[in-house]
Amino acid sequence: MKVLFLDCDGIINCSTTDFSANLWPIDPVLASRIKKIVAETGCKVVLSSSWRNSSAGISAVKRNVCPIYDATWRDPRSIIRGDEIQKWLDEFEVEKYAILDDDDDMLPNQLPNFFRTTWEEGLTEEITQKVIIHLK
Numbered sequence: 001m002k003v004l005f006l007d008c009d010g011i012i013n014c015s016t017t018d019f020s021a022n023l024w025p026i027d028p029v030l031a032s033r034i035k036k037i038v039a040e041t042g043c044k045v046v047l048s049s050s051w052r053n054s055s056a057g058i059s060a061v062k063r064n065v066c067p068i069y070d071a072t073w074r075d076p077r078s079i080i081r082g083d084e085i086q087k088w089l090d091e092f093e094v095e096k097y098a099i100l101d102d103d104d105d106m107l108p109n110q111l112p113n114f115f116r117t118t119w120e121e122g123l124t125e126e127i128t129q130k131v132i133i134h135l136k
Contacts, residue, residue, distance in 0.1 A: 012034060015121075098114075101115075113134070
């Protein structure tokens with residue numbers, strides 16, 4: 001199975017997104033790039049964002065971005081997202097994976113699979129293409 005670990009803030013929204021209209025703001029252009037990754041690679045999406053802790057956040061992603069296969073588990077002892085992703089990876093058989101996040105708190109062994117975005121731009125077309133190539 002191919003997996004895309006998806007953070008939300010700084011990926012499907014960014015500094016230019018209108019936050020006044022919705023508690024769970026999603027930029028349609030940025031969301032379309034996630035849809036493109038899923039369509040071209042057949043990957044499953046695992047939500048690694050703090051949005052996973054809210055049914056409204058999960059619903060917003062399902063409704064406006066893509067289906068969600070699963071979410072990483074929140075570990076109150078963990079201070080870095082890489083630990084939570086690793087725990088998920090240890091439980092599933094994964095052929096290939098990519099991590100989209102605007103923070104860099106990943107484990108060293110995850111770095112070849114990590115694609116960092118910025119809050120200023122969100123998911124760019126260039127990063128989208130790199131993730132597609134990586135997962136194919």
